[in-house]
Amino acid sequence: MAVNTITAAQDAASTTTPTTAVSERSVMPPQLRAMRVHKQRIIKTAILAVTLLFLGVPLLCMLIFTMRHPLSGRWSLDPWKAIFTGDGSSLGADLSTLWSGLGTSLALCVVTVIIMLLLLVPVMVIAHIRSRRMERVIEWVATLPLTIPAIVLVVGLGPIYRWLSADVLSTNPIWLRFAYAILVMPYAFRAIAVGLNSIDVLTLCEAARSLGASWPRVFFRVLMPNLWQSILSASFISISVVLGEYTVASLLGRMNLQVALYQLGQSNSQISTAMSLLALLFGVLLLVSLDLISDAMRRSKEEH
Template sequence: MAVSETSQTVKVPATATSAKGAADTSAAKPPQLRAARVRKQSVIKFVILFVTLAFLFIPLFSMLVFTLRHPLSGRWSLAPWVAIFTGNGESLGADLTVLWQGLGTSLALCVVTVVIMLLLMVPTMVIVHIRSKVLERAIEWVATLPLTIPAIVLVVGLGPIYRWLSADVLSTNPIWLCFAYVILVMPFAFRAIAVGLNSIDVKTLVEASRSLGASWPKVFFRVIIPNLWQSILSASFISIAVVLGEYTVASLLGRMNLQVALYQLGQSNSQISTAMSLLALLFGVVLLVALDLISDRVRKSKEGK
């Protein structure tokens, strides 16, 4: 009995030691596996990022090369860019008057479209968000409907309306394209503003403000709008980008904007047209980067408070 008890007492520490070694080995493996998994994920992320950036930037780089290298002679020159920044394209056989006219019209359309969109969308969405969820879903369906309708179909429907407006009510000035552009930007503006409304407790803010004696205009302009201005800014920037890149509606309705001007300019000098297209794309990128920087600054200022 004593011998067996002694053997048992000797075997127990051996078993405990082997179990501890196995535990140490298993504990040593997970960090190695995690490191290998992290390396594999980093490689996959790099490949995906590289392919995405190549897909985006190779066409832009090709456009830049096309503006610098003459397609027939192969001569490298900055003449198209100089013509744009100096406003003189006669040496290249291009009349830049059409370009400046289209650019001015598009910038004016951006301002008018954004103003109409904000006046139409923001009050409506705030009121419906407070009062009725059923109407909010109905408005969401109506606002996102232009995404499912091709622009050429919209033109077919808007053509008779614009003929009547041009002949009997308004003129043929391209600025009246703003009504059609409000329809085009409505889905993007709705989604941006809806994100802002869903991120704050609008009903609680309204009830608290009203209980303190604030009138409805004060509640709207001094309570709700300051909490939504970031979403309003997002909706405005996205609308500007859409208006600057729109071609189908203006072309089929016979109106002049930036994209139509670029198309007409491309008939005489494609290099200047391509260079101006690159500048328009760069302007859109600057808008999006500015929106991101403003959003980060606002978030940091709120966190600091």
């Protein structure tokens, strides 16, 4: 009898506690609620201001450095004019290496994204449908490059690239795409995994198969439209990683954008810094465009 009484008391307490908390929250005076909201707004504003200062001050210093000569103190837009006109001879800089490295990096972005999508998307979809255990193994393999420093990867890739360059392929920097596909794999895997976990893949596949759709039709007409946002995210992140990669290309003796910026910095550091700012701006534009595309796709789904 005593045990039943204690149990009933505990049940009563557990059922009345949330109601009491809600009632206390609902009867909170408006002045106190307004003060709490005001304090939260001040804290959020302070955190945002500190974050913007932390990120913006170095970029502002870089911008000032590109316009103010470090020795004479003279202000000039000549480094920016040299970039947009393509002629840096007046500043003693040869921009041909820069344009060569930029073209190589853009080509590497396209080819790396294609290789990454062809490798990851079908394998992850099949593993998600067939075997969760295999999915965990793929996750472990895909995220492994995060735990291995880039210089260690180069030590292992160096002999392979030396053999490929001498006997199979050539020394063209485009063959860095295989190494870059490994480097972008952890980031791309996480983006695609979020998309797969946000939809009911098994139900969609079973419904499409029950209506007579073949597996290729299920993949391209049912699953891909639901994964476009994740695929775009993985692609844009991969492009940002490839554009900012320096260690692998430098140690393997290949030319890309970051190696070209380093070499250009030896002759004219202002032009190199200005081009680095443009590369950062391009990465920001990629992220903003990803956000805009995601919002547009979400609105179109809600309308339909």
